[in-house]
Amino acid sequence: MSEKTVGIKAVAAHAGVSQTTVSHVLNETPHTRVSEETAARVRAAAEELGYRPNRLARGLRTQASDMIGLLTEEIATTPHAGRIILGAQEEASRRNLTLAIINSELNPDPEMDASQIQAFLDRQADGIIYATVYHDVIEAPENLLVRPAALIGARDVAGSIPAVLPDERAGAASVVDMLVARGHRRIAFAASADDVPATRGRLQGYLDAMTRAGLRTDGLVVEGGSDARGGYAATLALLDREPTALFCYNDRMAMGAYRAAADRGLRIPDDLSVVGFDDQAPIPESLFPALTTVALPHYEMGAWAVATLADVIHGTRDAALLAAYPTALHCPLVERDSVAPPLDRAAA
């Protein structure tokens, strides 16, 4: 069973036809014009040479059969992966590709990912998208390197896979720019203590823009858990410095910030403007006043990955070039009701 199989090339030569013709005949590809005479000649040639297609590596090919696999983390806990999937799916429809989601482990095990990828490659995926939330640089499983691939939310160590990331740093800077434009100068930042890329990106963006605006930040950054409880504690500490605006690492911390402001008798936005990050439903619309925040382009990243992979598979774009420069997508401000110009105050 393991003897070397004779391939299409040899059958084509033997039958005196092109490899494409051989493929059409042996695959019984519909809608191709091969005369019965030619088809019989090809089949005879195949039989004479002992041609046996490797069924273990081939399968159904329909007209819309280019298939891309999407492996994503954290599907069960946040709407983020869902938006990535939706963006990927809708781009796949536009490109007449089939998208299959491989897995949704909460705590990805690199070994398990590699075997899931392999299982999918065995099913003839034309490309793989690997979407991650928790890492900014990953060492891609080897089997990801032998097939067209794209990364969402991370770059790979070797810099050999096209990647797309959210431009969190610029998104955070745009929050400060907006607050400064509204007249704020004492702008505090409730920072996260999590060891994730977003922690560093958002803090850096805040610092970049404060520096550009010539504003001081000493005493205006306090770290806390990236949840409502952490936001509550960080905000209480920051309120002692009398900021006019508070930028929170994420919407959950902002929820805690609202409670801290209420406990101190401060009205939002009149006494304190508050901005979050993530646009994580249902928080922003459920708070009162509704929370101004920054949205992550998960849908766009899903669509970018599928579009890019489709182009790479069809050879219209250069994977190496795409891999060398990860694409950073814009994180748009979502303005709601929690920001107002600062009241005139003595301590500016």
Add this chain to the structure above:
Amino acid sequence: MSEKTVGIKAVAAHAGVSQTTVSHVLNETPHTRVSEETAARVRAAAEELGYRPNRLARGLRTQASDMIGLLTEEIATTPHAGRIILGAQEEASRRNLTLAIINSELNPDPEMDASQIQAFLDRQADGIIYATVYHDVIEAPENLLVRPAALIGARDVAGSIPAVLPDERAGAASVVDMLVARGHRRIAFAASADDVPATRGRLQGYLDAMTRAGLRTDGLVVEGGSDARGGYAATLALLDREPTALFCYNDRMAMGAYRAAADRGLRIPDDLSVVGFDDQAPIPESLFPALTTVALPHYEMGAWAVATLADVIHGTRDAALLAAYPTALHCPLVERDSVAPPLDRAAA
């Protein structure tokens, strides 16, 4: 190309072997014991009869190749579909099945669903799971009726597909039972105005348990939008009736209830116990005090559907019997910090 193909049965008869042996030889199934002599005899018989496997209906069969498709709504907006997928995926792993997610449209179009299902059947799915959020009775697309299938969150009109639903009515009743056990007698319900199954189930469960406990409900049910704003308005109206406990249709309404209570100077849980429904992260843990609520068994429904489908495919369970009686899964109470016995009050 469209002549009737000779099948495995005829080849087996011609070669004097079993159909299984023919299948192993022609599929080159690894790890099967067929002598080279027998294999040659089978191949010769196949050639003599002009056997040509229908490649358009077959494909890669790996050892873990039984494949189930999962079509789910609303994947992008709530964690619910994500939990269904996770439960389905983990059960699929235990059963050595491959699970592929077909689609994630926000607003499912029955026609589109049917064509997505068809695309997936063409890829040789052994079964289909159809998960829905918004409907309790659906008219299943026809192609769902010709393959082993299972429904999550709905029954089908014809009662011919095995189905699993959350037992929301019993879950709501258990909230009232718990509050009564803690000493509450004036228990209000902030109801939803949405035209969805949960609206009716949860209200009915509340009424069932109140009746069983011999408690009055007049004036204690107010309808509102199923969000924080709607919960805020409904709660203000209900607080005029001085309930000691407030059961909200969902966690988002409970978020608004918390704000209404604060606006009226009421402490939770001392002055007012509050219970939600859904256990929708991040709300319950982000509120202070953390919200007692009811969880929906989405993970368990995903796992049930895969397990049931696997059993139906392998013939160990009867689909008709499963279809006749939809399975209602338990919705467990998730007790946190928002319930306490009522303070002694004149108006009990």
